[in-house]
Amino acid sequence: MKTNLDLINECDNFPYYENGPEEYTKLRSTCWELHLEEGSGPYGYMRQSVVESMPWDHDVWQIDSERKSIAPVPKRYSHTQGEIIRETLEKAKTESIFQILRGWRNELYPVHGPYSSRKPMVSMERAGSALFGINTYGVHMTAYVCTPQEGMKIWVPRRARNKQTYGGMLDNTVAGGLSTGEKPFECLVREAAEEGSFSEQLVRSNAKACGTVSYFHIRDARAGGEAGLLQPECQYVFDMEIGAEVIPKPGDNEVEDFYLWTVDEVKRALAGGQFKPNCAAVLLDFFIRRGILTAENEKDYMEIVSRLHRKLPFPTP
Known part of the structure; x- marks a missing residue:
């Protein structure tokens, strides 16, 4: 089973140096x-x-x-x-x-x-x-429901098994790359419609910007193409609380299915290595911001927090 630090090491896997x-x-x-x-x-x-x-x-x-x-x-x-x-x-x-x-x-x-x-x-x-090993950018959103019986539950999609990159692995509720000229929130609105069939009005009214997660990733075979390529990335992260009546549905061929899981179920899937590496990192950031992952219950808390916000080596917007 993977520890939370293992999950960070899998995403932010270029050697980490304390000197910056x-x-x-x-x-x-x-x-x-x-x-x-x-x-x-x-x-x-x-x-x-x-x-x-x-x-x-x-x-x-x-x-x-x-x-x-x-x-x-x-x-x-x-x-x-x-x-x-x-x-x-x-x-x-x-x-x-x-x-x-x-x-x-x-x-x-x-x-x-x-x-x-x-x-x-x-x-x-x-x-x-x-x-070329350039900085790349994207948006990731965690959609969740607060239930009276089981507390917070998170919508988790499974990537299509025939997808070239990380086929069949678990993902964040909505995620996608940020193209030239696109603003993060507008990218989120587009991706939410394409991947989860979320309405534009719902996303614009409920999605909240929650900062960024940055890391320096070295691609492995699961990413598709040559292993060992360098991919520093910055993800703009969003949260969206929705009602129990809102059920995401795959809107394109990139998502196979959605599951509504408790926090403990998500934790078990993380520990089992079922999530795409950068999606695991975004979920750890979500848990930290929500007080689920704390210095009291995670011995590597300080390093995990630092590694989720790595200073990237190239100019950022």
């Missing part, structure tokens, strides 16, 4: 940095194997082996940085170089620049984000 983000410099001995024009960077960490396999066009990419840095150079060509990245990933997909690109989404993820800028530096295909 400066310890990410240890990555530079094994990874390459993604740089962009008009930015201090880096904006992503790339595995050596990815750099060796990617079909770089040296007319539009600056590859510095000494500094171990990669940068698109639009001044050498008529394309923008984003177009250079897109064409490179499309070529890699056409040539079947990376398994992860089989899950091509036609969905763009932002790469954010300096903290003072609200606009992303560039956008790239979601399926290629882990190849």
Whole structure:
């Protein structure tokens, strides 16, 4: 059975250092940095194997082996940085170089620049984000019902078993990636309709923003594609209390079923390793905020709280 710290270690599984983000410099001995024009960077960490396999066009990419840095150079060509990245990933997909690109989404993820800028530096295909090791963003919501007999009960979906990533595992009530130009709450409204058939009015009236959960994940085989790719992430988290009459239903092919479980049932599923790693982390954050997980009943409480809010190495919006 997994402990709560085991669950954190499975999600936030890049080595954790108490000294803070400066310890990410240890990555530079094994990874390459993604740089962009008009930015201090880096904006992503790339595995050596990815750099060796990617079909770089040296007319539009600056590859510095000494500094171990990669940068698109639009001044050498008529394309923008984003177009250079897109064409490179499309070529890699056409040539079947990376398994992860089989899950091509036609969905763009932002790469954010300096903290003072609200606009992303560039956008790239979601399926290629882990190849470049950029920060990615999403929304996760826990929907719950307060019952007089059994106390709080949580709606838990099971991911479709044929889903490329973490097929058949348990998830948060609603979750999804944040695309370029999308605001977190609007993304939540969309995902809630698609995944749980929740009405827009219900979500807008009842969903409450509850901060973020951030972690640095190293993908394993369950994530689909190559294992070992780097995926730092920040999730905007929401809670939504609903009445017993509201029953979520799968609205697309990504969710197989929903279960209404007591807190103890959710805890047992967590301990059994049934949840997708980042969904387990979001549920632990929910338990902490609700006073279910405390310093009195969890010996690793301080480390768990810290690890749920890791300082990521790249600029965030």
